[in-house]
Amino acid sequence: MLTRYCTFPLLVALLAACSSPTTDRTTSAPAASDSSDAAPVEPMDTAAASVAHATSDTLKAVRKRRLFSSPTAPDLFQLVLRGDSLLSSEATFSITAADGTVIFREALSSADLEAAMVYEMKKPGATKAEREAYIRRRMDEFFADKNFRTPAIGPQESYQPGTVDRAVWDDLRRRTGVVAFQYLVGKEDGRRIAWSPLRKQVVRYGSFGG
Known part of the structure; x- marks a missing residue:
């Protein structure tokens, strides 16, 4: 009979112990969320694919x-x-x-x-x-084929300030195999671009029209 009466407190203690991990998981969830929200946002990559698919x-x-x-x-x-x-x-x-x-x-x-x-x-x-x-x-x-040209800069062309820096322009002029592309924006904003081996990127090196 003594054993039977003593089992009730023991059962209560066991139930309380089993329930404690659930309480811990509940309180830890907001901390994980706060850590995620605080993560710094990476700057936009303008060379990445468009978001519109x-x-x-x-x-x-x-x-x-x-x-x-x-x-x-x-x-x-x-x-x-x-x-x-x-x-x-x-x-x-x-x-x-x-x-x-x-x-x-x-x-x-x-x-x-x-x-x-x-x-x-x-x-x-x-x-x-x-x-x-x-x-x-x-x-x-x-x-159209007429909008591509090689070399990018002819021997008689002059440097155009306000496009690319002079060092890149001079480098493009020395390279006879560089392919350039030109296109028109609006009425008179003609743009010339080329791949710069010096910069390892596309550069706008000249203008036409206007």
Whole structure:
């Protein structure tokens, strides 16, 4: 009989001991969450792939492979227009090396692609269909062969302050095999870019138009 009465306190003690680990796990959870929230945010990598991966909003895309950053392995040049309509959308111009590294990326608006249309208009105003057709044509011609040139800098060309530093420009001028690409933004903002072996990156070394 004595044993039977003594088992009740012992049972209570055992239940209390079994419940204590659950209490510890509950109190430790917020500490783990606080540690995660306090972790520093890494700076944005502007050369990383775009966060927009959906294809449903892709209105038009043009692609071309050309030798650019390497003398043997062609890079992939892409111009992808995304948005709700051709006239109010954003185009991403990117260059991807053969190993998959994005070495250049720039965002252009549909207005940037359409602006030069004023030089071709024979009458005031343009219909929506005409404007859309012009943007499609601009994209189709964006990577035309005439926009690539070798050498990047001709012997008679002069250094343009405000683009790249003089040391990089002089290095590009000495290298006769460097491939350059030029493109127009807006009405008159012509840009010339090339891969700089000195800097190991794409640089804007000149301008045209304007």
